[in-house]
Amino acid sequence: MAIGNRITNTLNAAPGRSFTHLCDRWARVRRQPHPTAARALVFAIVLCLGSAQGWTQQSDQQQMRGLDDEVQEIKSDVLRISAELNLLEEKLLYPSGTEVAVFVALAQGDAMRLDAVRLQIDGQLVAHYIYSAKELEALRKGGVQRIYVGNVATGDHKLEVLVDGKLDGGEDFSRSEQFAFRKEVKPKLVELTLAGPNAGNTPIVLGEW
Amino acid sequence: MVRVSHRLLGLGLAVGLVCRPASGADLKDLYFGEALYRAYQGQYFDALQRLDTELAQYHGLDEPGLDTLHYHINGAEFAVGDFELYYRMHHRAGRAIKAVLEGAVDEAVRNEAAFRLARIHFQKDQLDDALQALERIQGTVPEEIRDDVEFLRANIYMATNRPSEAVVVLQQLHSDASLAGFSAYNLGIALLQDGRAQEAIEQLDAAGQLPAGDPAGLAIRDKSNLVLGSILFESTSFERAQQSLDRVRLEGPFSNQALLRAGSAEVAAEHYDRALVPWSILVDREPTDAAVQEAMLAVPHAYASLNLNGRAALMYGRALELFSNQIERVDASIGSIREGRFLSALVREEIRQDENWVIRLRSLPDEPETYYLMELMASHDFQTALQNYLDLEDLRSRLIAWQTSLDAFSDLIRLRGQNYDPLLPGIDAQFRELDSRMHLRLEQRRHLGERLHAMLTAPRPDQLATADEQVAGNRLALIEKQLGDSQDPGSVALRRRVARLRGALTWRLETEYHERLTAAHVHLAELNAHVDALNRQYDAFVRARQAATHSYVGYDAQIDRLRQRVGDELQRVGLVMARQGHLIETVAINQLESRRERLVAQQTQARYAVADSYDRAARAQSGPEGR
Numbered sequence: 001m002a003i004g005n006r007i008t009n010t011l012n013a014a015p016g017r018s019f020t021h022l023c024d025r026w027a028r029v030r031r032q033p034h035p036t037a038a039r040a041l042v043f044a045i046v047l048c049l050g051s052a053q054g055w056t057q058q059s060d061q062q063q064m065r066g067l068d069d070e071v072q073e074i075k076s077d078v079l080r081i082s083a084e085l086n087l088l089e090e091k092l093l094y095p096s097g098t099e100v101a102v103f104v105a106l107a108q109g110d111a112m113r114l115d116a117v118r119l120q121i122d123g124q125l126v127a128h129y130i131y132s133a134k135e136l137e138a139l140r141k142g143g144v145q146r147i148y149v150g151n152v153a154t155g156d157h158k159l160e161v162l163v164d165g166k167l168d169g170g171e172d173f174s175r176s177e178q179f180a181f182r183k184e185v186k187p188k189l190v191e192l193t194l195a196g197p198n199a200g201n202t203p204i205v206l207g208e209w
Numbered sequence: 210m211v212r213v214s215h216r217l218l219g220l221g222l223a224v225g226l227v228c229r230p231a232s233g234a235d236l237k238d239l240y241f242g243e244a245l246y247r248a249y250q251g252q253y254f255d256a257l258q259r260l261d262t263e264l265a266q267y268h269g270l271d272e273p274g275l276d277t278l279h280y281h282i283n284g285a286e287f288a289v290g291d292f293e294l295y296y297r298m299h300h301r302a303g304r305a306i307k308a309v310l311e312g313a314v315d316e317a318v319r320n321e322a323a324f325r326l327a328r329i330h331f332q333k334d335q336l337d338d339a340l341q342a343l344e345r346i347q348g349t350v351p352e353e354i355r356d357d358v359e360f361l362r363a364n365i366y367m368a369t370n371r372p373s374e375a376v377v378v379l380q381q382l383h384s385d386a387s388l389a390g391f392s393a394y395n396l397g398i399a400l401l402q403d404g405r406a407q408e409a410i411e412q413l414d415a416a417g418q419l420p421a422g423d424p425a426g427l428a429i430r431d432k433s434n435l436v437l438g439s440i441l442f443e444s445t446s447f448e449r450a451q452q453s454l455d456r457v458r459l460e461g462p463f464s465n466q467a468l469l470r471a472g473s474a475e476v477a478a479e480h481y482d483r484a485l486v487p488w489s490i491l492v493d494r495e496p497t498d499a500a501v502q503e504a505m506l507a508v509p510h511a512y513a514s515l516n517l518n519g520r521a522a523l524m525y526g527r528a529l530e531l532f533s534n535q536i537e538r539v540d541a542s543i544g545s546i547r548e549g550r551f552l553s554a555l556v557r558e559e560i561r562q563d564e565n566w567v568i569r570l571r572s573l574p575d576e577p578e579t580y581y582l583m584e585l586m587a588s589h590d591f592q593t594a595l596q597n598y599l600d601l602e603d604l605r606s607r608l609i610a611w612q613t614s615l616d617a618f619s620d621l622i623r624l625r626g627q628n629y630d631p632l633l634p635g636i637d638a639q640f641r642e643l644d645s646r647m648h649l650r651l652e653q654r655r656h657l658g659e660r661l662h663a664m665l666t667a668p669r670p671d672q673l674a675t676a677d678e679q680v681a682g683n684r685l686a687l688i689e690k691q692l693g694d695s696q697d698p699g700s701v702a703l704r705r706r707v708a709r710l711r712g713a714l715t716w717r718l719e720t721e722y723h724e725r726l727t728a729a730h731v732h733l734a735e736l737n738a739h740v741d742a743l744n745r746q747y748d749a750f751v752r753a754r755q756a757a758t759h760s761y762v763g764y765d766a767q768i769d770r771l772r773q774r775v776g777d778e779l780q781r782v783g784l785v786m787a788r789q790g791h792l793i794e795t796v797a798i799n800q801l802e803s804r805r806e807r808l809v810a811q812q813t814q815a816r817y818a819v820a821d822s823y824d825r826a827a828r829a830q831s832g833p834e835g836r
Contacts, residue, residue: 064594071597143246
């Protein structure tokens, strides 16, 4: 993709080169067959073909690069603020004593098109997520989605998972499972690995962390 | 010149997201997986935020080997550098990769890190640093980057004006299909740069005939043919130039340029009729394209050369109309940018959902004609500037949202305080009373436990007597005391009876001792279960009590500080965004004005030409009579 972009980026005609100019220049080349001069001109044309650098003054470029440095600094600062805010949010909203987080992953190589996941904890609907193509692709590449984070009391709980999707052949696929998990004092992480029935995998596998 | 060539020759240097995804069953750390999930969707800020937190926690542990991230630590260190690179944070990316380089990692990992560092330096035009980074690669180089390393090395040589060294590297490079076209093209350019024109022509000729399937491969093949065509044209080999230009696809990104040059090659050979074939295709294409605009003048020029002056006059008239329309469009675009519509269109969310968002800007009503800005937008610095503007807008939105979050947190804390403050003193007093009672009972239990334990080595049957037995024993002792040493027959008989009773009591205690000891242990064990439950409840209460305090006490200073930082950052973002936006607008307007000047020149040329053509046509018509 990056290669493609680069190419597209260099395809543009340089402004200011007119038909007439080209003819004039070619006529000049014909009049001056000196090999070194011709070579230099040829190379200049080669560069000109792919170059998109003529658009701006050196000072503009310098300004842009200076601003780029500033933007990088801002990004670093904002990331630091974000990290602190995240910790604060976690402490305030999801203290470790009650925190439970549910993650969704797809089984490796599974071709099911995941459409939606619905979660109930102890009979209460806590998440109902519909997946976009981009999110599905990210899951297929091995990403893991944190679908729910919330609070439960220590002790035993029931998790009900409903998965909707489409199989390779286009037929609908729906499966629900119930699982029990135990919340201890530390944060509880629950991983759900989902798969279609065709790959021989169990459709919903619970992993506790 | 070197910088220009550097940009050009850097073609095809792929910057793929190469972090190692630990997918499916391999994944041991869910939060690392979450960072990847974000990154795979292009949400690099979120990915970085997640992974930064994870890495900070990992490095802060006493025994990081026990953490789940330990399984992926090399991948995570690499990934953070990748994410930073993608989020255009080259400074931090460089630091992250240097950290991997300096860490205790194996040779292959270190070599890959060196390659990535070199690539960052190359992108930033730090060519000496890039070369130094490549020189750190020694020993085993991972198979998947071996070609990329050499390709990069060649690019650096070419950018530093060392074409002969680049030629050697590229000639030895047997890259896979994805890189083959780029290697072949770059080798041709390196030969040209090295003054080996004939070899360059042969190489570009070969590059222009390489099999290609993907759009990138097809495009670089087109480019090879276009460049070769131009070189051959310059050396007056018009026929060969034509052959090369004919190989450029009609629908590819270089087709307009190729058609224009193909026509020019024919004109140079004085084949005006043949020149009309490519140019006639070209004039019906996108009228904002510079090559199409050139062709608008070239076609009537060819007709005029063929003495078809009436046709030429008509075509010049059409060109005149097109240039007038385009000048109006450019003027409207300049006006639109000056009114700030370009920047406001850039930040529209729905636009950015599309990969070709820049092109889609054109479809919006009242937005500037971005086609005229395509060349500008293709340049690395301008793209970076645009992306930075979008990133700043994203950061601005986040900071505003965080301000709201901080207000919500303050509210939450205030409400929790209002709820807990009146309740907690009563609860604490009640707890203290229960706590002291509990401690007393626990002390008793401990004492009982010790006594029972001591009886295992020193039996004490009396201590296992029941309450009735203890009462009976005490009464017998009292009777014995009351009887004293009296020798009267009644007292003697009573003493015998007391002795018998005591004997019976002792008998029972002694004979039932082991059973009783076992029962006592069983009861103590039962008590343990209750004590454990009590302790659990006690701990849960203490945790809940602490959590209640922690839920609203001690946050004020932190929230105030964060609010201040968010406010300051928001101000800074606003300032830099304004400067960035102004610069983008200025550069875009300059570009449009430059195109406008060219259009005006072409318009003038067409205006004179149309009059000239009509004159010639008129003269041609009246020619026989005049003669």
